[in-house]
Amino acid sequence: MKKIGLYLHIPFCRQKCSYCDFYSFSASEEQKGRYCDCLRSSILTSCKALQQRKPCKADTLYIGGGTPSCLGAKRLESLVNTAKSAILTEDAQITVECNPFGTDEDFFKILNGCGVNRISMGLQSAVDGERVILGRISDKNQAEKAVLAAQKAGIFNISLDIMLGIPNQDKESLSRTADFCLQLGVPHISAYMLKLEEGTPLYRNAGKYSFPDEDMTADLYLQLCETLSSHGIMQYEISNFAKPGYESRHNLKYWRCEEYLGLGPSAHSFIDGKRFYYPRDWEYFLDGKPPVPDGNGGGFEEYAMLALRLSEGLSEERVIKRYGHKIPMSMREKARRFESGGFLISDSSGIRFTRKGFLVSNSLLAELL
Amino acid sequence: MARKENIRNFSIIAHIDHGKSTLADRLLELTQTVSKRDMTDQLLDNMDLERERGITIKAHAVKLDYKANDGTQYELNLIDTPGHVDFNYEVSRSLAACEGAVLIIDASQGVEAQTLANTYLALDHDLELVPVINKIDLPAADPDRVAAQVEEVIGIPCDEAPRVSAKTGENVSEVLESIVKLVPPPEDNDEKPLRALIFDSVYDSYKGVIVYVRIVDGKIKAGDTMRMMATGAEFTVVEVGYMRPNAMEPAKELTSGEVGYITASIKTVSDARVGDTVTTAQRPAAEPLEGYRKVNPMVFCGVYPADGADYENLHDALEKLQLNDAALSFEPETSGALGFGFRCGFLGLLHLEIIEERLEREYNLELVTTIPSVIYKIHLTNGEIKEIDNPSNYPDPAIIDYCEEPTVEAHIYSPPEYVGAIMDLCQDRRGSYIGMTYLSADRVDLHYKLPLNEIIYDFFDALKSRTRGYASFDYEPAEYQRSSLVKLDVLLNGDIVDALSFIIHSEKAYPRARKIAEKLKENIPRQMFEIPIQMAIGGKVIARETVKAMRKDVLAKCYGGDITRKKKLLEKQKEGKKRMRRFGTVEVPQEAFMAVLKLDDE
Numbered sequence: 001m002k003k004i005g006l007y008l009h010i011p012f013c014r015q016k017c018s019y020c021d022f023y024s025f026s027a028s029e030e031q032k033g034r035y036c037d038c039l040r041s042s043i044l045t046s047c048k049a050l051q052q053r054k055p056c057k058a059d060t061l062y063i064g065g066g067t068p069s070c071l072g073a074k075r076l077e078s079l080v081n082t083a084k085s086a087i088l089t090e091d092a093q094i095t096v097e098c099n100p101f102g103t104d105e106d107f108f109k110i111l112n113g114c115g116v117n118r119i120s121m122g123l124q125s126a127v128d129g130e131r132v133i134l135g136r137i138s139d140k141n142q143a144e145k146a147v148l149a150a151q152k153a154g155i156f157n158i159s160l161d162i163m164l165g166i167p168n169q170d171k172e173s174l175s176r177t178a179d180f181c182l183q184l185g186v187p188h189i190s191a192y193m194l195k196l197e198e199g200t201p202l203y204r205n206a207g208k209y210s211f212p213d214e215d216m217t218a219d220l221y222l223q224l225c226e227t228l229s230s231h232g233i234m235q236y237e238i239s240n241f242a243k244p245g246y247e248s249r250h251n252l253k254y255w256r257c258e259e260y261l262g263l264g265p266s267a268h269s270f271i272d273g274k275r276f277y278y279p280r281d282w283e284y285f286l287d288g289k290p291p292v293p294d295g296n297g298g299g300f301e302e303y304a305m306l307a308l309r310l311s312e313g314l315s316e317e318r319v320i321k322r323y324g325h326k327i328p329m330s331m332r333e334k335a336r337r338f339e340s341g342g343f344l345i346s347d348s349s350g351i352r353f354t355r356k357g358f359l360v361s362n363s364l365l366a367e368l369l
Numbered sequence: 370m371a372r373k374e375n376i377r378n379f380s381i382i383a384h385i386d387h388g389k390s391t392l393a394d395r396l397l398e399l400t401q402t403v404s405k406r407d408m409t410d411q412l413l414d415n416m417d418l419e420r421e422r423g424i425t426i427k428a429h430a431v432k433l434d435y436k437a438n439d440g441t442q443y444e445l446n447l448i449d450t451p452g453h454v455d456f457n458y459e460v461s462r463s464l465a466a467c468e469g470a471v472l473i474i475d476a477s478q479g480v481e482a483q484t485l486a487n488t489y490l491a492l493d494h495d496l497e498l499v500p501v502i503n504k505i506d507l508p509a510a511d512p513d514r515v516a517a518q519v520e521e522v523i524g525i526p527c528d529e530a531p532r533v534s535a536k537t538g539e540n541v542s543e544v545l546e547s548i549v550k551l552v553p554p555p556e557d558n559d560e561k562p563l564r565a566l567i568f569d570s571v572y573d574s575y576k577g578v579i580v581y582v583r584i585v586d587g588k589i590k591a592g593d594t595m596r597m598m599a600t601g602a603e604f605t606v607v608e609v610g611y612m613r614p615n616a617m618e619p620a621k622e623l624t625s626g627e628v629g630y631i632t633a634s635i636k637t638v639s640d641a642r643v644g645d646t647v648t649t650a651q652r653p654a655a656e657p658l659e660g661y662r663k664v665n666p667m668v669f670c671g672v673y674p675a676d677g678a679d680y681e682n683l684h685d686a687l688e689k690l691q692l693n694d695a696a697l698s699f700e701p702e703t704s705g706a707l708g709f710g711f712r713c714g715f716l717g718l719l720h721l722e723i724i725e726e727r728l729e730r731e732y733n734l735e736l737v738t739t740i741p742s743v744i745y746k747i748h749l750t751n752g753e754i755k756e757i758d759n760p761s762n763y764p765d766p767a768i769i770d771y772c773e774e775p776t777v778e779a780h781i782y783s784p785p786e787y788v789g790a791i792m793d794l795c796q797d798r799r800g801s802y803i804g805m806t807y808l809s810a811d812r813v814d815l816h817y818k819l820p821l822n823e824i825i826y827d828f829f830d831a832l833k834s835r836t837r838g839y840a841s842f843d844y845e846p847a848e849y850q851r852s853s854l855v856k857l858d859v860l861l862n863g864d865i866v867d868a869l870s871f872i873i874h875s876e877k878a879y880p881r882a883r884k885i886a887e888k889l890k891e892n893i894p895r896q897m898f899e900i901p902i903q904m905a906i907g908g909k910v911i912a913r914e915t916v917k918a919m920r921k922d923v924l925a926k927c928y929g930g931d932i933t934r935k936k937k938l939l940e941k942q943k944e945g946k947k948r949m950r951r952f953g954t955v956e957v958p959q960e961a962f963m964a965v966l967k968l969d970d971e
Contacts, residue, residue: 007930193921193923214895214919214920214921215917217920217921218920218921221921238924254930254932260930262930268930268931268932268933269930270932275932275933277931277933294933295933297932297933302932302936305935305936305939306932306935337954341898343897358923359920359922359923360897360919360920360921360923361922361923361924362922362923362924362938362942363896363919363922363942364897365942366939366942366943366946367897369939369943
């Protein structure tokens with residue numbers, strides 16, 4: 001039976017962070033309740049429709065946002081239970097994104113009780129000066145408390161987000177953030193480079209800050225890769241690091257071009273070779289309107305683009321299995337120049353990027369594909 | 370038909386900014402050729418580019434009906450002329466179709482470089498000059514002083530010269546009276562075989578080529594078979610008539626002394642060459658009129674479409690522009706770096722810029738141009754002399770005996786306080802001093818010989834900035850002089866980029882090389898590998914910069930499962946690569962070429 005991923009988008013945040021352009025806003029309790037009800041009915045009807053076409057189960061559930069934790073534990077529990085009844089396998093990896101603010105041991109106990117077995121928490125930085133610039137509402141101590149609370153409640157598979165390229169960030173401040181994560185003993189770290197998105201407060205105020213330059217940001221990235229791997233937290237994707245066995249199974253589906261169903265405004269899906277999504281419009285979703293088609297997906301170029309984000313890279317074996325042909329010779333030939341430049345490795349098992357290659361993966365992909 | 374004694378054919382000549390187009394506007398208004406309602410500023414400058422830049426590029430002709438103070442009805446043909454030094458040739462064409470010229474002098478600035486240059490051109494054509502002192506409304510106007518200066522420097526009486534303000538319209542009617550009084554009427558040669566001088570032509574997609582003529586002898590009417598005396602091509606005349614500002618006014622015939630247009634379904638402009646003489650097949654004239662001196666382009670550069678697929682479009686556009694601009698020359702050339710394009714010849718840098726802008730605006734072409742060059746004479750050790758305007762034809766230095774470069778004689782007019790600054794500039798540009806004349810207490814004429822390749826980049830801008838805009842400049846080609854020249858090559862990642870090579874005086878090579886290397890470094894984005902930029906003469910590297918390798922170009926957070934966004938980003942990135950010029954493994958954006966061309970003179 002096919003195993004898909006299920007994604008639920010929670011478009012609420014208590015307060016918007018200065019760098020964020022994801023679809024989210026602050027909502028009243030009444031709005032949150034209404035949205036949950038709507039999302040639950042959407043889970044039931046969408047999964048049913050899907051299973052009528054072909055038998056399938058979901059072995060991952062990812063509740064992302066926004067800030068799912070601001071729904072409160074009870075509502076999250078109801079969403080998880082609905083998903084379980086509709087489509088989840090027994091051993092599904094169930095992740096909820098949380099903000100340190102407003103989460104305590106009781107909160108995590110309820111989540112753990114209903115089967116949530118993975119928490120992804122936005123830390124961004126353990127240096128409070130950097131957190132202020134990013135507009136994070138909590139301080140470092142609250143983040144620490146939240147992680148400890150989750151662990152106390154029995155959830156140990158915790159991922160922390162770290163941001164690279166924050167104004168004033170340097171090697172020393174980054175190592176403080178990394179040490180903070182290592183001391184808490186979390187098995188998964190995501191590290192993203194700050195990108196100024198148009199329309200965000202940080203974009204408007206960019207002139208006030210001094211951002212690390214291209215070389216500095218690259219050095220920060222390499223430093224983090226090094227630190228984490230020396231502690232057994234291995235890189236498995238451009239921005240993701242985990243102790244073996246603690247990878248995000250849900251996100252791996254995106255990168256391996258597997259199927260997933262996304263529900264909620266701005267959620268994307270990939271089912272039966274078709275991509276579709278709900279617009280960034282909460283009314284649209286509440287009205288029960290259907291998702292918008294987004295063309296075909298799963299072609300070789302797309303597959304390669306995603307696979308090359310992973311440390312395992314583009315595997316010759318998987319390409320043959322999926323497409324019935326080898327990695328094209330033209331791509332191998334183009335890769336040669338970059339292999340000698342230390343950007344990638346191209347051998348009988350496939351093509352994979354090195355750290356140096358990950359850092360310039362956009363350019364590299366444009367050259368190879 | 371107007372009687373010959375009531376026809377006046379005249380041009381307006383002036384230094385740039387002395388108010389030529391504004392005066393022309395007022396004359397059109399006064400003669401009610403254009404109603405106030407339809408008046409747009411600088412009506413005769415109908416190219417957008419002309420209005421924006423405040424310069425006249427093309428000659429324009431228009432017929433005015435004027436009832437003089439004594440009640441006589443006159444037919445005035447105004448032929449507007451360009452004012453910039455690059456376009457002397459156009460001026461000369463317009464003047465050949467006239468009996469007189471209105472010479473405008475700014476009441477505050479007085480005689481300037483082009484005032485004199487244009488005066489000499491008019492005298493060459495035996496034209497009667499009608500001096501007009503303009504801008505008397507300005508606070509700094511000093512018409513008495515300027516009148517005295519004109520009498521002294523140019524040697525024409527000025528006591529009766531109208532003193533006007535074209536801007537406010539004050540006294541402008543006096544200009545018309547002076548034209549009628551001073552400019553002689555054309556001769557009546559109606560009975561002779563047709564001879565008409567083509568002074569301009571424009572291409573019209575409906576009528577074909579519209580030929581602007583001055584009828585010197587004879588008559589022409591629709592149905593006649595016209596013959597071009599230079600090419601022998603014959604056409605049946607479809608229509609003749611007069612030029613009005615907003616329309617063409619068909620007429621029964623054009624007769625000697627008149628200025629008008631002819632259409633004859635002429636398909637290509639090369640069949641109606643400016644300067645040629647039109648006669649009729651029925652009764653051909655024995656001798657053509659004296660044509661114009663042939664203009665030779667002085668400045669050359671490669672013009673390439675940014676998108677190679679536009680090559681044919683560029684070819685068509687150049688052909689169309691050449692129709693109306695005999696001074697533009699072009700021939701196909703190929704560059705290893707830029708692909709297929711054209712080597713174009715221009716009168717000067719302004720001409721080059723204008724053509725480039727017109728190609729981009731009117732024909733929607735995106736262009737890459739190479740560094741402008743002049744024609745060098747290279748004497749080889751075997752006695753052969755090579756004339757080259759393209760650095761890629763520069764011979765192996767081992768077989769070069771010596772080189773020669775073209776020079777110009779330049780007159781720079783300026784208030785005396787800037788003489789030092791101008792001398793410094795000319796010295797920096799390898800000029801040799803010829804002399805200095807005081808035109809009046811506040812006007813000096815500095816006379817220099819300068820290598821042409823020193824003035825084609827940015828000399829005029831440098832002059833203006835060093836003299837706060839008070840200096841004016843005019844030049845004419847002079848002889849070739851022996852010179853120590855070298856070819857400077859640009860190497861990216863070890864490969865010569867032919868489109869960036871240029872020929873330069875050996876003493877200038879080092880600073881220029883450094884500047885270009887810096888500019889390229891600024892304008893070439895970091896790429897996957899480090900890019901060495903080298904400037905070399907022969908095999909010797911004299912300047913070097915490095916574009917560091919790119920360190921970071923990575924997509925941040927994946928937005929849920931939004932793979933389409935990623936794909937679009939990848940497509941955009943690939944699209945961006947296509948817009949770059951690729952040299953081996955190095956990608957160079959168009960802007961880098963432009964930046965090298967626009968080296969500011971700090």
